[in-house]
Amino acid sequence: MTRLLPRSLAARFIAVFLLALALSQGVGFLIAWEDRGQALRAQAKAEFLSRTASLALLLETTPSAVHTDMLQVSGTAYTRFWISPQQPMDAGRWRKEAWVQLAKPLPTLHKPQPDPQPGPVVDSAPGTAMLGAANATTVTDDTVRWLDLPPHAWPLSRPAKFMYLDTAIGMGLAVRLDNGAWLNAAFAKSLQNSPWASQTALSLAVTAAVLSGIAVIIARGIARPMRRLAAAAEQLGRGETVPPLPESGPDDIRQTAEAFNRMQARLQRFVHDRTRMLAAIGHDLRTPLTSLRLRAEFVTDPELQEKMLNTIAEIQTMTEAALAFAREEATVEETRTVDLSALVESLCDDLADLGSDVRFTGGTRISLRCRPDALRRAIRNLVENAVRYGERARVRVGREPGGVEIVVEDDGPGIPADQTEQVFAPFFRLEHSRNRETGGVGLGLSIARTIARHHGGDVRLSNGDGGLRAVLALPLGKGHPADA
Known part of the structure; x- marks a missing residue:
């Protein structure tokens, strides 16, 4: 039914x-x-x-x-x-x-006409x-x-x-x-009148038209705030700042808008409180780390001193990366429409100018509503990982049903199939030497996926024929700008 x-x-x-x-x-x-x-x-x-x-x-x-x-x-x-x-x-x-x-x-009360014309016999009774x-x-x-x-x-x-x-x-x-x-x-x-006379049909048609008009007005009055709520929920799910919904209309609609506004306020308050807490922790850690660095300078054993300074530097680097990761989740960057292909191509050109083996293989021109700086950082993390572990990176942009994909391919050894999800965990590294030059701190993929999911998309990894294939998928959604 x-x-x-x-x-x-x-x-x-x-x-x-x-x-x-x-x-x-x-x-x-x-x-x-x-x-x-x-x-x-x-x-x-x-x-x-x-x-x-x-x-x-x-x-x-x-x-x-x-x-x-x-x-x-x-x-x-x-x-x-x-x-x-x-x-x-x-x-x-x-x-x-x-x-x-x-x-x-009945008896005929008038005189018949002379010379009647022959015709069919009609029974007048x-x-x-x-x-x-x-x-x-x-x-x-x-x-x-x-x-x-x-x-x-x-x-x-x-x-x-x-x-x-x-x-x-x-x-x-x-x-x-x-x-x-x-x-x-x-x-x-004999009663031959049918209830479905022309007047009845006309009355039914007029009543149906009036009721249809009333139904359209009522449905629009209900559907308009529901569509507004759906659009606000989609924007909030992508990490955008959404103005409070109007708390008006029937009780059910008004209570739904009030609940959404309360939920948004709680989420923003939670994120801001967590960010402030991490910022305070990072600030408080800088003082003891500085003290440890100063004390390490007075160590007479050069080998021990170097190990202590390296450990302090690693702790400081991880602390700064964690703070950057937290700030990225709580970003308040304004959302605007950009040419995605131009954004990716300019990023590839910048990395190529810095000496990285990066090549943009092209793609259709697509207008996308996003947070450009955050999205650029996510793509940069994927491309830098491809260059670091796969020697070179090939980047392209393509349209898919209902969305767009940014594909980054390299010529590296790939990753084990059972760890394609585990590598997105913060501070997880396939390279266990803890060398920041070879393995980083393990936040690049986590940040990339966080940014993608804030845009309503995701990042997927798969092993290709000659290396790793990273796909950053983003939805276009309803009402996105038309392609130029």
Whole structure:
């Protein structure tokens, strides 16, 4: 069921509104149509009884010579009247006679036109169609029965005999006149009106359009702060400084914005507190390290003195590197859009000018929103590692589905497959001599991955055919600048 729903919030709101509209209108139409049918039947019955009662009173006050003409002119497209000398007893036989009377055409009250043109014969009897329709109903001559109609149930103060001709609007009535004859009346009218008329369709379309407009307004009111929250969360995950979200709107939206703002404040406070703590530790370590260096100068044994100075220098280097690593995580560099290919190419040219064997093999021009200085440092660490351990570095930039990759390849021995993740740990080195010239302090890859992950990407290592392959993958995200 979830797969059938639209993915966007506005489309889902419209779909739910229209589904609710269709269900409610369908149920409402069925109920209204049943009520309408009952009201029409009650109205038709009341009119039929009133018309018959009026005709009975009129016949009783007029000469019998004009009764036949009165009965003919009183008939309508759905009603017929006739007089029988005897009281109708057999309901089935009377029902047949009623359908015969209804099938008779109304009398022609105008003179026919001379020389009529030949044409198709049209049955002008309105009761013919009703006769066929009525014969198809479930009421039969064997099941029809007379019903006694008491005086209080119709306009005259005398009883009458009543029956239903069919299951639709079909009725029969017989009432005794003052002269002993019986006035017979038959009524039949088929209800052909459908609840799905043009007015109904127009009403449904207008209601659907109004509800769709309301759903769009509501969905946009909900989706706009949700999109703003998603964009802010993406920026925060990349280490950018995000302004506090507006804390307005419905309670659920407002509470979500408040929770996000509190979370961002706590994260920033945690990072700042940790950075200040590390900075204080580094500052406090400089004083004892300086004291140790001064005391080492007074050591008379040259070999011991050199070892002590090397150890002090190593401690100081690791301390400074740890502080730089912590500062990189808490960077507040402004994010802006740059030409990534130009940034990588300029970095490669700078390293090549310094004597490193670095070659930029090209790439498509890609505009990327990032922190350029931090990203440049991450790429520099990867390239310098490739030169240090693999003699040379080949760098290229390429587009991938949904992102961009900066690939650095070297001609070195690579690294063991089981240590491709371990090398990203701070201060981890494959070269265990602790020589800073050959192995560094073990923070280059850690810093590179930290910077990449602050941009929403990552750094991956793999062994190629002739060396190590380092890939710095970055997402472009939605709404990134178009490629030039």
